[in-house]
Amino acid sequence: MSERKKKDSSLKVNDGIEQPPSVNPNLEIKKKGNTYSPNQYVDAITKGDRYMLSRAITLIESSSSKHQEKAQDIVEKCLPHSGNSIRIGITGVPGVGKSTFIESIGKYLTSRGHKLAVLAVDPSSSRSKGSILGDKTRMTDLSTDENAFIRPSPASGSLGGVARKTRESIILTEAAGYDVIFVETVGVGQSETTVHSMVDFFLLLMLAGAGDELQGIKRGIMEMADAILINKADGNNLNNARQARNEYKKALHLFPPTESGWTPKVDVCSSHTGLGMDNVWRIIKAYYNHTTSNGYFKEKRNQQARMFMYDSINQALKDNFYNNEKMKQMLPDIEKDLLNSKISSYMAARKLLKIYYGEK
Numbered sequence: 001m002s003e004r005k006k007k008d009s010s011l012k013v014n015d016g017i018e019q020p021p022s023v024n025p026n027l028e029i030k031k032k033g034n035t036y037s038p039n040q041y042v043d044a045i046t047k048g049d050r051y052m053l054s055r056a057i058t059l060i061e062s063s064s065s066k067h068q069e070k071a072q073d074i075v076e077k078c079l080p081h082s083g084n085s086i087r088i089g090i091t092g093v094p095g096v097g098k099s100t101f102i103e104s105i106g107k108y109l110t111s112r113g114h115k116l117a118v119l120a121v122d123p124s125s126s127r128s129k130g131s132i133l134g135d136k137t138r139m140t141d142l143s144t145d146e147n148a149f150i151r152p153s154p155a156s157g158s159l160g161g162v163a164r165k166t167r168e169s170i171i172l173t174e175a176a177g178y179d180v181i182f183v184e185t186v187g188v189g190q191s192e193t194t195v196h197s198m199v200d201f202f203l204l205l206m207l208a209g210a211g212d213e214l215q216g217i218k219r220g221i222m223e224m225a226d227a228i229l230i231n232k233a234d235g236n237n238l239n240n241a242r243q244a245r246n247e248y249k250k251a252l253h254l255f256p257p258t259e260s261g262w263t264p265k266v267d268v269c270s271s272h273t274g275l276g277m278d279n280v281w282r283i284i285k286a287y288y289n290h291t292t293s294n295g296y297f298k299e300k301r302n303q304q305a306r307m308f309m310y311d312s313i314n315q316a317l318k319d320n321f322y323n324n325e326k327m328k329q330m331l332p333d334i335e336k337d338l339l340n341s342k343i344s345s346y347m348a349a350r351k352l353l354k355i356y357y358g359e360k
Contacts, residue, residue: 004143009305012140013117021038023084023328024170029328032250032292036052036055038070038073038074038077039077040052040075041056041074042074042078042175045074045078045172045176046078046081046173046175046176046177048176048177049176050149050176053149053172053173053176054151054206055191056071056074056143056172057151057169058170059071059074060075060168060172060329061165061206061284063266064076064256066147071168071268074172075171075172076084078172078175079171080269080296081174081175081302082170082172082174082175083169083173083301084174084179085173085178085179085180085200086172086179086180086181086200086201086284086288087170087181087183087198087199087200087201087272088180088181088182088183088200088201088202088203088284089183089185089192089195089196089198089199089201089202090102090182090184090185090200090203090204090205091184091185091191091192091195091202091203091204091205091283092206092231093205093207093304094205095207095229096205096206096207096232096322097185097205097231097232097271098185098205098274099139099184101205101229101231101269102118102139102182102184103141103271104271104272104274104277105271105277105280105281106118106139106142106145106148106182107141107142107145108274108277108281110142110147110178110270110279113128114147114180115147115148115149115177115178115180115181115184116142116145116147116149116151116179116181117148117149117151117170117173117176117178117179117180118139118142118147118148118150118151118182118184119151119169119170119173119181119182119183119184120150120151120152120183120184120192121183121184121185121194128256130200130215144319147174147271149173149178151169151173158184161294163194163197163198163203163311164306164308164311164312164315166183166195167308170183170198170355181199183195183199183244192221192224193220193224196224197304197307198304198308200291200297200300200301200349201226201227201284201288202224202225202226202227202228202288203225203226203280203284204221204222204224204227204228204229205228205229205231206228206229206230206231206244206248207230207231207232207244208230208232208233208237208241208243209245211226211348219292221250222252222255223255225264226262226264226265226287227264227265227266227267227280227283227284227287228252228258228264228266228269229247229264229267229268229276229280230242230248230266230268231243231269231270231271232271232272232274233268233269233270233275233276234270234272234275241268242268244268245266245267245268248266249266252264252266259296260290260291260294260296260300261288261290261294261296262287262290262291262296265283267280267283275293281330290328321356326355327352327355327356328358330352330355331352334348334351334352
């Protein structure tokens with residue numbers, strides 16, 4: 001093509017303006033992969049780096065032995081920076097509005113200078129091992145709050161597993177400067193006992209006008225509660241909530257005195273209107289002052305640390321047994337004998353343990 005044709009061609013493209021780079025040059029690009037040392041993790045976490053805090057918790061949740069080794073090193077190094085928080089367990093019947101309540105009380109706390117971490121105990125499906133992990137989508141305002149950190153973690157069907165992971169996550173979030181830790185139970189049943197074993201204050205959310213209030217919850221869970229809140233106390237339901245509050249107050253008088261010497265409180269609240277949020281925090285602070293003055297607060301944490309040590313020993317022994325090569329080989333045959341009624345359950349267990357310990 002001649003020079004003249006090139007100039008007259010309709011395919012000619014003008015130079016235009018210089019395009020900006022597709023990536024912000026001022027943005028710090030984080031490394032991919034687990035290339036950080038434990039000391040780098042700890043240094044970043046203690047400076048409040050949320051990204052590194054999230055990565056460290058991911059290491060804790062990993063089943064990789066390599067990741068676990070690094071995670072335990074990080075937890076150990078964060079221990080001296082932890083412990084300066086109030087740990088609050090939150091549970092309630094399905095549909096009580098736990099996530100909405102946490103967002104409401106959470107915004108109340110962050111607006112008053114507190115740093116809040118929310119750790120959700122999510123017992124995953126025992127079939128698919130999957131979890132919904134929907135807390136961030138339900139707490140839209142709180143999830144964008146600079147002073148709040150929300151971490152839904154799957155339990156993979158194991159309450160023992162979630163207990164260890166959540167306890168260690170608490171240590172990391174405290175080291176990151178969060179002075180209020182919420183541990184929310186997503187499931188119902190045994191998870192309440194698990195959460196109670198790792199928190200300072202246990203909060204039970206209830207509904208009014210949903211039938212016989214005192215039949216809707218197990219006595220064991222009520223006995224664990226340091227406070228019972230009747231949620232959704234707004235509109236036409238306010239009177240029902242107040243009536244339910246009176247019923248629960250009467251019921252609590254039938255329970256034996258608590259070890260802490262604290263009398264559990266009952267109140268009403270509304271996550272939508274904000275009613276009672278100041279009272280909730282006032283109750284929690286009163287509990288903290290009461291139990292620190294009589295020494296129960298520290299004693300309870302010592303008991304929990306001791307229990308966690310023994311739980312860790314039991315879990316390690318169990319893992320070691322089932323990962324033992326001899327056990328892997330012997331288990332199917334002995335299980336077959338058991339199912340064919342050739343050996344009792346007790347003798348089957350004794351036989352396996354004798355092999356495991358090398359006894360004759």
